[in-house]
Amino acid sequence: MDALLTVVVPVYAVEGFLETCLDSVRAGLTAEENAAVEIIAVDDASPDGCGALLDAYAARHGGLRVLHLSSNVGLGPARNAGLAEATGRYVWFVDSDDRLPPGSVRAVLQRLRSSVPDVLLVDHLREHPDGRLEQDASSPLLAGPATLDRLLGLQHTAWNRITRRGLLTEHGLRFPAGWYEDVPFSNPVLVAAGHVEVLNRVCYHYRIGRPGAITATRSERHFEAFAQYDELYQRLDRLGAPAAVRSRVFTLMINHLLVVAGNDSRMHPSCRRRFFRGIVGQYRRHRPAGHRVPAGPAGLKHRLVAANSYPLYSALRAAYRLAAARHRATERPPAVSPDLSATPRPVQTTSLR
Template identity: 65%
Template sequence: MPVSLSIVVPVYAVEGYLYQCLDSLHAGLTADERARVEIIAVDDASPDRCGRMLDDYAKDHSGVRVEHLSANVGLGLARNAGLAAATGDYVWFVDSDDWLPPGSVRAVLAALADEKPDVLLIDHLRVQDGRPKMDASSHLLAGAPTLDRMLGVQHTAWNRIVGREFLLRHGLRFGSGWYEDVSFSHPVLLAADRITALNRVCYHYRIGRPGAITSTRSHRHFEAFEQYDRLQEWMDEHGVDPAIRRRLFVLMINHLLVVAGNDGRMHPGHRRNFFRRLAALHRRHRPAGYRPHGVKHRLVAAGAYGLYALLRAGYRLAGIRAGNPERTLPVSADVVSPPYRAQAASII
């Protein structure tokens, strides 16, 4: 039986990318497919021409609706506004600086009709300076869509298409602030009875755009801790299995270590405090039966920022010598200078 799809597009300061995004959402669809797809663009009080561009676009394209917010509320709450206006069987949250490759909506509609899942996960390409690259977690979509396996897929809103009634029934919404995907993308998987995966690239994720959160140095990256606290509270309320909590705990520490080590996001003057907050989060939410995985996790558990900084500096030096200064693979204790190896031995 055919299904209908609402594509929610929050829009803020992306006038250079907006038409590419919107055009990609219904390109190549038949009249019948277009009738089953509604596009809800949410103007989050954008300071540029985006609001006018959306109105003009909606006049020329049926099935496009525009919601104008009176004040800027941020990505998560703008998505909630779009969800409130949606009428489709399923909802797909698409960011307005990204775009879909041809045939994506048709493939998603077919998969939803065949499987009738609560959540459908899709593959994507990371595109930076016009160069596409597979995500490190993409291979997980090729296997059985078990909960444990799908929890390892990049935790974003745009790579999972979710049943609208399912979201309403479970009260799943986005929180305010940066890293809003954290307290949404994991709970939708944990609450789902049926998860399926489409092992096909259906999304192009733009990397390195000026003004994007992941390319901006800001103290607001500390808001990630609030989002993970929300996730932990949700799991407390819903009695999530301890093994799943340990799995998500590892993923949480991995994610925050990436943020801590990313010079594009973290000002060097903020890194020590961020690490301290990470160590406190580790103590606060460490699940029963958990043992630290790897060197960096042990350093976080010990609150050993000095050793972490040495490891990071040593590994970056090794990356520079190898021609890759942004190298971010797991750190080996071998890169630590000899005077510090004995000190590190008690931790790692």
């Protein structure tokens, strides 16, 4: 009997986190719930002991299928390899250095059975290296009206959306190779979906600041984001995305690329001007007709991109960073109580067609 849910876990150089991740998927499940879930771990030719750890875990616990890739292909293709082996009606991509809080899989199974959506969105917390939990800036969007315009603003990751496998097959939605592989995947699944449900409950803990993570690595590979956004727009074309969606995605794209440009953990200062010019290219290539610049500070940055004014952008960035440093010196954001991660919140549902 096929599973209701397949959890695909791509694995690369995460020895210290892997068992915690795997344990968190099945923690507290009944025998019946276990039978509804399959876990496929994809060893992406990990250079450490992850491959052996997976084999030992499968032998010890059962209920885990392990795929060993002969060469390293990267996160996106590794997810695709797991997806190709999946039998579940739904698929959830869980990164192997993250974890699910207790009760998450049970809550997801219950909602999938009761509402039968194309996509189920879940909330998450950001987990700092010291264990502190923090709400993501986009999480409040889950508490409001479940409109497509609103939901497009959620953090564009694979792991905060559980997707009907048939939807991915029907529209040929897979992950591309390279960094920022979530960009051409996460929002197209929402555009393609006819029925999206929101499980406004924290079902995922996303580790941030881990050494080796893309978001904590200075590299010219961050320039790969431009090609991923080009692919996103090709997919929007194939899906016949309406003008309002394209305008919303365009604003989000420029916002995201500006975050990458301004992040010292990702962008070496010597690369920042060139990356800014890349943003200008994306702005000119993808700006939809009639698009309106957002209000406030974000709109000011958009205007600087439109004008290709790197000197003014650089000065504005320096001013913002000085103000932020002063704010941090006087106020630290409160940590989120772990108890909140398991608190169910009101149901949100929408039909996007």
